[in-house]
Amino acid sequence: MHRKARRGRRRAPKRSPFAVIAGGLGELMLTGGAIVLLFVVYTLWGTGIQTAAAQNDLRNQFELQLDEIDQETDEPESVYEGLELGDAYGILRIPRFGENWERIIVQGVEDEDLKNGPGHYLDSADPGELGNFSIAAHRSGHGEPFAKFPELHEGDIIEVETATGVYQYQLYDAPNGDPDGNRIEIQDTWVVNPVPGEPRSTEPDEALITLTTCWPRWGSSHRMYATGILINAEER
Amino acid sequence: MYAWVWRHLPGPWPVRLFIFLVLVLAIVAALFFWVFPWVEDTFDINRVTVG
Numbered sequence: 001m002h003r004k005a006r007r008g009r010r011r012a013p014k015r016s017p018f019a020v021i022a023g024g025l026g027e028l029m030l031t032g033g034a035i036v037l038l039f040v041v042y043t044l045w046g047t048g049i050q051t052a053a054a055q056n057d058l059r060n061q062f063e064l065q066l067d068e069i070d071q072e073t074d075e076p077e078s079v080y081e082g083l084e085l086g087d088a089y090g091i092l093r094i095p096r097f098g099e100n101w102e103r104i105i106v107q108g109v110e111d112e113d114l115k116n117g118p119g120h121y122l123d124s125a126d127p128g129e130l131g132n133f134s135i136a137a138h139r140s141g142h143g144e145p146f147a148k149f150p151e152l153h154e155g156d157i158i159e160v161e162t163a164t165g166v167y168q169y170q171l172y173d174a175p176n177g178d179p180d181g182n183r184i185e186i187q188d189t190w191v192v193n194p195v196p197g198e199p200r201s202t203e204p205d206e207a208l209i210t211l212t213t214c215w216p217r218w219g220s221s222h223r224m225y226a227t228g229i230l231i232n233a234e235e236r
Numbered sequence: 237m238y239a240w241v242w243r244h245l246p247g248p249w250p251v252r253l254f255i256f257l258v259l260v261l262a263i264v265a266a267l268f269f270w271v272f273p274w275v276e277d278t279f280d281i282n283r284v285t286v287g
Contacts, residue, residue, distance in 0.1 A: 024237055027238060038267060042272040138284055213284045
């Protein structure tokens with residue numbers, strides 16, 4: 001009897017209603033703070049895990065595309081037509097971001113596509129074509145492909161490899177190390193037009209590349225961009 | 237809140253601790269897999285495209 005009473009559930013000490021409410025509120029606020037911190041962990045690190053796995057899958061998918069091209073070589077361009085949103089599109093290499101820096105580009109710039117890697121603006125040109133081959137990528141979270149975007153300088157090489165060949169572009173308009181360089185408004189779609197700054201209907205006579213990302217790095221009230229021109233192409 | 241949960245868990249303290257940690261982990265997992273992705277998409281905090 002005595003033993004049972006001692007081992008029974010401890011009861012909470014009696015507290016005044018005010019203490020109960022204040023204590024509960026305090027716990028809620030601490031919990032809220034912990035959740036906010038967890039969200040930061042999610043954006044900085046959690047999103048990258050999913051992206052890394054997706055990049056692996058996309059790399060395999062792209063290599064399969066290349067194999068298919070080798071077998072039935074007639075028209076590599078036809079590969080683009082068969083691509084669905086989110087499919088592997090090609091490889092992006094930016095030496096400024098690191099000697100061996102490369103990411104698999106996906107077709108499309110919907111949220112779901114960009115979680116997996118840099119995305120190709122659907123209605124923009126294909127690499128090597130006249131027009132403006134345009135890519136968007138995250139600067140924070142999701143593997144942060146464009147984390148060092150402001151470090152891009154005029155003259156930097158951007159290499160793109162797709163089913164049709166390997167293309168090198170040279171930037172002529174870039175942030176040049178300025179964290180606020182080439183900052184534009186969200187609505188400034190002119191940067192991805194076939195001829196940047198001209199209406200969409202303008203017939204392009206140059207093969208360009210344009211990259212866009214968010215500004216500031218940890219938000220998205222604005223955008224940043226960089227543009228370059230094709231200097232070398234090796235068709236398959 | 238936490239004290240209330242602790243009092244309502246069964247078993248001796250090591251068992252309670254284990255159940256408590258599993259509960260916390262389950263909540264964190266739910267946040268990471270469902271809640272945070274939803275928050276990110278809904279509140280437009282990470283957009284990189286023009287237009």
